[in-house]
Amino acid sequence: MWRTVTHPICLSLLARESERRMRFPLSLYVSMGGYLLKKSLQRQDRYPLVLMLEPTHRCNLSCSGCGRIREYQETLDQEMTLEECLLAVQEANTPVVTITGGEPLLYSRVDELVRQVLKHGKHVYFCTNGLLLEESLHLFQPQSRFTWNVHFDGTEPVHDRVICRRGGFQKALAGVRTARARGFRVSTNTTVYRETDVADLEKLFQQLTDTGVDGILVAPGFSYEHLNSDMFLTRREIMEKFRHIRRWTRRFPLISNPIYLDFLAGQITLQCTPWGNPTCNPRGWKSPCYLITDTHYPSYAEFMERTDWDHFASGKDPRCAQCMVHCGYEPTVVRQLNGRNLLRMLRWNLNG
Numbered sequence: 001m002w003r004t005v006t007h008p009i010c011l012s013l014l015a016r017e018s019e020r021r022m023r024f025p026l027s028l029y030v031s032m033g034g035y036l037l038k039k040s041l042q043r044q045d046r047y048p049l050v051l052m053l054e055p056t057h058r059c060n061l062s063c064s065g066c067g068r069i070r071e072y073q074e075t076l077d078q079e080m081t082l083e084e085c086l087l088a089v090q091e092a093n094t095p096v097v098t099i100t101g102g103e104p105l106l107y108s109r110v111d112e113l114v115r116q117v118l119k120h121g122k123h124v125y126f127c128t129n130g131l132l133l134e135e136s137l138h139l140f141q142p143q144s145r146f147t148w149n150v151h152f153d154g155t156e157p158v159h160d161r162v163i164c165r166r167g168g169f170q171k172a173l174a175g176v177r178t179a180r181a182r183g184f185r186v187s188t189n190t191t192v193y194r195e196t197d198v199a200d201l202e203k204l205f206q207q208l209t210d211t212g213v214d215g216i217l218v219a220p221g222f223s224y225e226h227l228n229s230d231m232f233l234t235r236r237e238i239m240e241k242f243r244h245i246r247r248w249t250r251r252f253p254l255i256s257n258p259i260y261l262d263f264l265a266g267q268i269t270l271q272c273t274p275w276g277n278p279t280c281n282p283r284g285w286k287s288p289c290y291l292i293t294d295t296h297y298p299s300y301a302e303f304m305e306r307t308d309w310d311h312f313a314s315g316k317d318p319r320c321a322q323c324m325v326h327c328g329y330e331p332t333v334v335r336q337l338n339g340r341n342l343l344r345m346l347r348w349n350l351n352g
């Protein structure tokens with residue numbers, strides 16, 4: 001028996017099987033761990049963890065809660081060149097690159113972009129609304145450093161209402177099933193709004209888990225300046241909903257980390273790390289953060305030098321008052337990892 005399992009092929013199958021059960025691939029922990037160690041040895045205080053790359057804001061949907069297509073309506077037809085995208089990846093030099101938009105499958109050189117970013121040794125999370133997923137799969141190759149991240153905001157009737165497109169849920173789900181069948185890693189992304197019913201989310205997460213997704217990301221929506229809408233939650237409302245949601249970490253493969261979920265449920269307080277997930281798009285480096293825009297800088301160096309980080313990290317800007325979004329607070333969790341938290345995160349990654 002021992003000889004059987006120590007056979008190199010069996011070992012690699014076992015490693016792949018145990019990696020499949022993890023919320024994040026082992027290789028991501030290794031890359032992130034090495035990166036954090038390097039930054040700490042360099043005594044660097046402010047550094048990014050995940051680059052949010054938006055090669056285009058063009059989209060095939062017009063979701064009611066989307067700030068991006070409204071904020072960038074004048075430049076929806078523009079896209080970054082492949083060279084600009086790769087320069088952004090090089091400048092930020094984060095272990096993880098999230099390719100988002102808009103709908104990034106509409107980017108003219110999308111397959112080449114993914115190939116090149118992976119070639120630079122990065123982990124890629126590719127955010128999509130899923131409408132073009134099935135027909136685009138042939139352009140990509142499955143591998144552990146590449147994950148599709150498909151957007152679902154509720155069960156079928158709820159999701160189709162939020163994205164204003166009947167049939168959108170089934171189309172995206174068909175894409176998820178085919179991607180899984182072809183060996184791709186697939187996670188999903190759900191935004192919680194004021195009208196989100198927690199019981200509906202529970203049904204959705206059960207359905208996604210039964211479909212075999214590798215991870216489910218859930219986070220509260222944010223009241224974009226460009227949307228005059230009362231669909232977004234206050235901090236008090238976020239905490240009420242997430243007191244329920246955080247109980248599901250063992251039932252469903254949630255990939256919103258447990259310490260961030262404690263924060264969302266009001267159990268702990270955290271300060272924002274606004275430089276943790278910098279955003280680059282056709283207008284430049286968006287300052288100060290993924291959510292609010294005061295300006296865009298032409299280079300990453302200028303963005304880091306000229307943004308008033310102390311002000312935004314203090315939470316004193318009135319626009320930050322109700323914000324609890326993952327791109328501001330999950331980097332704080334990673335920065336503050338100590339022995340006890342690290343053990344908890346490792347146990348959680350193994351589904352504990």
Ligand code: SF4
Pocket residue numbers: 059060061062063065066067068069101102103129163
């Ligand atoms: S799919 Fe995404 S980018 Fe497109 S409208 Fe909806 S939220 Fe916005």
Ligand code: SF4
Pocket residue numbers: 272273274288289290291292312313315317319320323324325327328329
């Ligand atoms: S609290 Fe939210 S809005 Fe304010 S800087 Fe952080 S991420 Fe941006």
